[in-house]
Amino acid sequence: MIAGITLLACLGLVGYGMLSTDEQPKPRAAPAAEVMYEVTGTGRAEISYLARSTAGTATVEKGVTLPWRKSVLxxxxxxxxxxxxxxxxxxxxxxxxxxxxxxxxxxTAMGAFGRATCTGELPTSDGEK
Known part of the structure; x- marks a missing residue:
């Protein structure tokens, strides 16, 4: 009888845990700013750019036919x-x-294997401009 009561108590706790509807808080997304990258000209190029990556890794697109434009966070x-x-x-x-x-x-980039880079600065918080 004691074993039966213990078993029922354990099943009740397991059932309560499965039925619990408490939602876990979702992680907050890092604040970000909209950035527009644009490459004009003719021909083909390799383009690398920073998008929404807290690790700071770049996205690389190879053999892109120009012109090219991308809006990212x-x-x-x-x-x-x-x-x-x-x-x-x-x-x-x-x-x-x-x-x-x-x-x-x-x-501006010119000639065979010509290169150019555009860089800007973002504030460290939403309150800054």
């Missing part, structure tokens, strides 16, 4: 960056960077 405190490398056929291309709709930087 970048975590506050990170430096938004877009870098271009023209292919062996060369040409001319320009990168531009806008943070929250405000133009920040422009750079």
């Amino acid at each position: 970048v975590p506050l405190g990170k430096a938004p960056t877009v870098a271009i490398a023209l292919d062996e056929k060369g040409g001319q291309a320009a990168c531009t960077l806008a943070i929250r709709g405000k133009h920040v930087q422009r750079a």
Whole structure:
């Protein structure tokens, strides 16, 4: 009889745990700012850019036909960056960077394997501009 009562008590606790509807708090997303990267020109290029990655790793797109444009979220405190490398056929291309709709930087790459990088600064918190 004692074993039966103990078994019922254990099953009751297990059942309560399975039926518990308490939701666990979801982790808060890191605050971020909208960044617009744009590469103009003609031909093909390799483009690397920083997007929403708290680790600060870049996304690389190879063999991109220009022009190219991408709007991404970048975590506050990170430096938004877009870098271009023209292919062996060369040409001319320009990168531009806008943070929250405000133009920040422009750079130009020319010739075979020409390179250019545009970088900006983001505040470390939402209260800063």
